[in-house]
Amino acid sequence: MPVGTQIPNLGRSRRDRALSDNTADVIVVGAGPAGSTTAYHLARSGLDVLLLEKTEFPREKVCGDGLTPRAVKQLVAMGIDISEEAGWLRNKGLRIIGGGVRLQLDWPDLASFPDYGLVRKRDDFDEQLARQAQKAGARLYERCNVGAPVIDDRTGRITGVKAKLGEEKREVTFHAPLVVAADGNSTRLSLAMGLHRREDRPMGVAVRTYFTSPRHDDDYLESWLELWDRRGAQDRLLPGYGWIFGMGDGTSNVGLGVLNTSDSFKELDWREVLKAWCASMPEDWGYTPTT
The missing domain is CATH 3.50.50.60 (FAD/NAD(P)-binding domain)
Known part of the structure; x- marks a missing residue:
């Protein structure tokens, strides 16, 4: 050297x-x-x-597993393969149910965002x-x-x-x-770090489960603005909101959320509320304990 x-x-x-x-x-x-x-x-x-x-x-993480077009845009920007072959299920829009009204809203066709949403399990x-x-x-x-x-x-x-x-x-x-x-x-x-939750903003709690269901390939995310327990002599309005998202794999993600502004927030067993809501749905949807 x-x-x-x-x-x-x-x-x-x-x-x-x-x-x-x-x-x-x-x-x-x-x-x-x-x-x-x-x-x-x-x-x-x-x-x-x-x-x-x-x-x-x-x-695992409790989640509805649904993604709006804004979220889809971020996945594309990250180079994520969002094809159906890669296991993603596309949806056309949002279905809203409440007050005796059923609205089916397509995602808007905009130049800056995709015109579809996605579903993928959080795990x-x-x-x-x-x-x-x-x-x-x-x-x-x-x-x-x-x-x-x-x-x-x-x-x-x-x-x-x-x-x-x-x-x-x-x-x-x-x-x-x-x-x-x-x-x-x-x-x-x-x-x-000395940071705390802002008390002027509500906090939500959610529960969800998966059911084997013929509704698994629904083209729309479904949001229920009212939860009814129809098992008794008189219908009972439950607190919170619900969702049903088809996963495309033979199952539906069914869950509900409630804000801490509700009077029932600390008193109810939310898993029991979910069971009561599911029990009020049509039997052929398959949202029963056995499925």
Whole structure:
């Protein structure tokens, strides 16, 4: 080797690797749709992104599984394959039922949005977005339970997060000049940052289940603005709203939601309310405990 030739560094030291693995330009806490989409676009712009998810994919989440054209546009922008061959079910619009009226509204035909919606189960949907963020360059840590922010004593700014990683719950600290809290409604990180839910905005609770049903290939998402229990001598109006979304796989997603502004919010068993509502539906729809 000629004199003066610099010998290349063929490997990083353990300390260098640790600093690099635990440091990024941006930390995104939560790999739900908001977190994974944020991580995807930041990584695509060239930033080093850490995406931290407390659970392990695939995972369940209570959801109607329906996507409007606005959401479809975002999937297209992320390069997600939304073809029927890839397991997506398209729908034409929204059917609204309430007050003795039944309206069937097609999604509008606009230049800026698709004219169809989609249905996809959340246990698969969230993972697709997280994997797409990975493909864009984001570094995904699953089973990474974030507990508290790291705060710079001099500036008061958040410069990272503390977490427990893996089955062994190994304590680790991640550093970044920007931290995005996308860890959901019960966010621990936001509370630790001193942020609290706005009391002037309502909060909703939802329950849902899947039924084997001939209505599984419905072309419309269905929203019920009134829930009636018709099992007794007199019909009873239940609190909240309901939905029926065909999944295209032989099943329907049937659920209901209620806002905390309802007088019944803390008193009722919402699973029992769902059962009562389903029991009032036509028997041939198949929304019974056996299906």
